[in-house]
Amino acid sequence: MPVNDASYVAGVRRxxxxxxxxxxxxxxxxxxxxxxxxxxxxxxxxxxGGGEILARIVSREEMSGIEVIAVDRxxxxxxxxxxxxxxxxxxxxxxTGLGAIRRQSDEFDIHSVPGHGTVILSxxxxxxxxxxxxxxxxGSVSVPKLGExxxxxxxxVQRSSNSISAMVVDGLGHGVLANDAAEAxxxxxxxxxxxxxxxxxxxxxxxxxxxxxxxVGIVTLDLATSRATFCGIGNIAGLAAAGGDVRRxxxxxxxxxHTAGQTREFVYPCEGxxxxxxxxxxxxxxxWSFDRYSGLTARHPSLIAAVLLRDHGxxxxxxxxxxxxxxx
Numbered sequence: 001m002p003v004n005d006a007s008y009v010a011g012v013r014r015x016x017x018x019x020x021x022x023x024x025x026x027x028x029x030x031x032x033x034x035x036x037x038x039x040x041x042x043x044x045x046x047x048x049g050g051g052e053i054l055a056r057i058v059s060r061e062e063m064s065g066i067e068v069i070a071v072d073r074x075x076x077x078x079x080x081x082x083x084x085x086x087x088x089x090x091x092x093x094x095x096t097g098l099g100a101i102r103r104q105s106d107e108f109d110i111h112s113v114p115g116h117g118t119v120i121l122s123x124x125x126x127x128x129x130x131x132x133x134x135x136x137x138x139g140s141v142s143v144p145k146l147g148e149x150x151x152x153x154x155x156x157v158q159r160s161s162n163s164i165s166a167m168v169v170d171g172l173g174h175g176v177l178a179n180d181a182a183e184a185x186x187x188x189x190x191x192x193x194x195x196x197x198x199x200x201x202x203x204x205x206x207x208x209x210x211x212x213x214x215x216v217g218i219v220t221l222d223l224a225t226s227r228a229t230f231c232g233i234g235n236i237a238g239l240a241a242a243g244g245d246v247r248r249x250x251x252x253x254x255x256x257x258h259t260a261g262q263t264r265e266f267v268y269p270c271e272g273x274x275x276x277x278x279x280x281x282x283x284x285x286x287x288w289s290f291d292r293y294s295g296l297t298a299r300h301p302s303l304i305a306a307v308l309l310r311d312h313g314x315x316x317x318x319x320x321x322x323x324x325x326x327x328x
Contacts, residue, residue, distance in 0.1 A: 001053045003044040012041045016055045016068060020124075023057055023064040029126055032104045033066055036122045039097045040070040048074030048118065054141055054306060058123065061131035065106070067123045069141070069306045076114040106130040109300040111293075111307055119310065121303040135223055136164055137327055139302030141309050142320040145174045145283075152178025153281045153320035154186040158193045165194050165220040168236050168322050169204075170281040172212045172255060178318070181211035181257065194218065197231035198265045201256065205233065208257025216256045217249070217279055221324065226270045228277060233260050235282035241290060241297065243272015249279075275326040276304070283319025285312045301325050 001012045016037045020030045037053065044051035051072030058067045077083050084098050098120075102108045107123035107130055123130065144151040152171040157164065169185040171178030188207045194200030197218040204216055215234025222229070228240045232251030239248045247268040254260035270277070276290075276297045288308060290297055296304055301323035313319045 001055070002050070003041045003053055004050045006042065006045045009038060009041040009045065012053050013037050016053075016066065019055060019057055020066050023066070025066070025124075025126060029124060033068075033124050036101050036104050036124065037068055039101050040068060040120060040122070043097050044070055044072055048072035051117075054143070060133070063125060063129075063131050065123055065125035065130075067121070067302060069122075069302060070120045071117075071306055071310050072119075073117040073310065076116055076118055077110075077112040078114050080110055080112055107300065109303045111296060111299050111303055113294075117310065119303055119306050121300050121306070133327065134159075135326070136221070137301050137325050138164070138166070138323070139300060139305055140320065140322040141302065141305040143309070143318070145316065145318050148175050148318070150176060150179040151320070152182055152318040153283065154179075154182035155279075155320055155322050156186045156189040157322075158190065160193055162224050163220055163222050164324060165197070165200070165218060166277075166279060166322055166324060167200070167216065167218045168238075168279040168281055168320055169217075169256075170215040170234065170236065170283075170318065170320070172214060174318060177212050178214075181208055181214045184208055184211055185214055185216055185256065189218070194220070196220070196265065197229050198263050201231045201233060201263055205256045205260050205263075211257055213255040213257035215251075215282070217251055219249070219277060219279060221270070221277060226275065228268045228270050229265050230268065231263060231265045233263070236279060237282070237284070237286040238277065238279040240268045240270045240275070240277045242270045242275040245272065246290070274298075274328065276301075277324040278304075278308070278321065280308065280321040281317075281319060283314055283317035284308060284321055285314060288312045297325070298328060
């Protein structure tokens with residue numbers, strides 16, 4: 001949702017309140033959500049010269065909450081710690097915005113670089129009870145091409161006791177038919193835990209024949225051995241970063257559901273501190289590196305995804321980024 005000036009704030013608040021009402025949040029939790037959204041959107045209009053609010057329903061441990069991310073390309077924040085104190089303002093206001101957002105949020109994170117903009121994340125859960133992330137944190141952003149009402153990308157995550165499998169799929173083209181293909185792939189992926197990425201890709205390839213087809217990439221992380229196994233058809237990109245090493249995934253040519261050549265798995269070691277795995281559709285340029293982002297890999301995975309979307313989204317395509325990371 002764009003926030004170009006203060007006149008957009010009320011509309012964004014109503015939209016997110018509708019999401020909160022739809023998942024059955026209490027009046028108190030809806031009030032917290034509206035306060036957070038109002039402050040985030042107002043900050044975009046007042047301090048950043050505009051930006052976007054991303055909002056989605058998130059589920060964890062059979063609970064549902066609201067995740068809200070404010071994204072801007074404004075002047076950034078020189079001293080984040082100082083700005084989180086109530087009474088601190090760079091625009092002559094009361095300066096309670098960031099502090100209020102952090103207090104009302106059950107999960108909060110921020111990344112800002114002077115001269116390059118700010119991204120702020122707030123998650124709100126029922127009765128202030130944020131469910132645990134477990135061994136790995138997972139986050140994502142997914143937005144449709146400008147002008148489309150549905151996204152032609154989709155994603156899925158499956159967990160077992162000792163591994164996590166994640167998929168990003170990009171339906172061919174845009175709009176409803178691309179969404180149909182992507183959602184069909186998501187349903188196939190989520191129907192059962194995949195025995196291997198290659199087996200899951202083959203299953204999806206066979207199941208998409210009645211659709212226009214899609215690019216699909218699936219990674220399985222073995223938590224015991226810290227090894228990632230990837231299999232992809234088409235332009236789904238990804239990487240695994242750990243211990244200072246970065247390994248970019250290899251995807252094969254083709255269109256799942258139509259023309260798929262050889263299905264191959266590639267195994268990537270992920271030993272070392274700071275494990276982060278990223279998958280994204282080709283709505284994100286693949287010409288990016290964590291090297292230019294000091295401290296970004298320590299942030300919440302959805303915030304990482306939003307920064308990559310902001311800085312490397314092509315703007316003319318559906319775009320999805322999925323991030324898996326080991327908490328530090």
